[in-house]
Amino acid sequence: MTKIRIAIQKSGRLNEESLQILKDCGISIDNGKDQLKASSRNFPMEVFYLRNGDIPQYLRDGVVDIAIIGENVLIEKGEDISIAEKLGFSKCKVSLAVPKSFKYNSVKDFEGKRIATSYPNTVINYLKEKGVEADLHIISGSVEIAPNIGLADAICDIVSSGSTLFKNNLKEVEVMLTSEAVLAVSPKISEERKELLAKLQFRIQSVLRARG
Ligand code: PRP
Ligand code: MG
Numbered sequence: 289m290t291k292i293r294i295a296i297q298k299s300g301r302l303n304e305e306s307l308q309i310l311k312d313c314g315i316s317i318d319n320g321k322d323q324l325k326a327s328s329r330n331f332p333m334e335v336f337y338l339r340n341g342d343i344p345q346y347l348r349d350g351v352v353d354i355a356i357i358g359e360n361v362l363i364e365k366g367e368d369i370s371i372a373e374k375l376g377f378s379k380c381k382v383s384l385a386v387p388k389s390f391k392y393n394s395v396k397d398f399e400g401k402r403i404a405t406s407y408p409n410t411v412i413n414y415l416k417e418k419g420v421e422a423d424l425h426i427i428s429g430s431v432e433i434a435p436n437i438g439l440a441d442a443i444c445d446i447v448s449s450g451s452t453l454f455k456n457n458l459k460e461v462e463v464m465l466t467s468e469a470v471l472a473v474s475p476k477i478s479e480e481r482k483e484l485l486a487k488l489q490f491r492i493q494s495v496l497r498a499r500g
Pocket of ligand 1: 300301428429431448450452453
């Protein structure tokens with residue numbers, strides 16, 4: 289039997305709510321996070337638990353058919369991948385932040401500054417549009433520590449509650465984009481699996497309507 293292959297975040301903020309929306313769609317997944325692959329008992333679906341940043345490439349290659357992923361990750365490295373549905377959870381911003389003591393006037397203040405980020409394409413595109421050139425330092429996590437250890441003058445990262453910025457004495461000065469979890473689709477999905485996707489989307493839409 290053909291199954292639709294879905295990628296969800298292995299660990300992190302999207303993981304729980306991604307499993308919850310499947311559950312609300314009446315899809316039971318057999319095992320938890322310890323295994324990297326799981327199947328559903330009552331829907332033709334296989335679940336792959338993957339690293340967020342790897343998911344766009346898996347979609348592009350057609351190794352998975354669909355994924356629940358942050359829109360911000362697609363904007364950073366999957367602009368070619370289409371979105372079937374916005375899912376309304378894991379809302380966040382991708383923002384530029386500077387130390388609280390920095391007297392910030394405008395985006396021009398980033399000219400020549402060192403910016404630490406895990407979202408280089410997003411930052412470069414944003415600053416390019418504003419005619420600003422900065423020096424990027426690409427790091428994969430704990431970005432907010434960078435100004436405190438002298439690695440950078442500013443950072444660009446996800447802001448949700450704002451508490452990570454606050455704890456690191458930073459202030460948000462530019463919101464580059466807003467994001468939420470989305471259902472993304474591989475450009476290589478087969479016709480047969482498109483039918484399964486349509487069934488899933490139908491259920492997701494009624495769950496989202498009920499959530500209001
Ligand atoms: C994420 C993100 C921010 C923080 C934002 O980091 O990179 O640092 O959450 O959330 P907040 O505004 O509610 O504080 P995460 O804790 O997932 O760890 P990582 O950066 O090491 O991946
Ligand atoms: Mg972080």
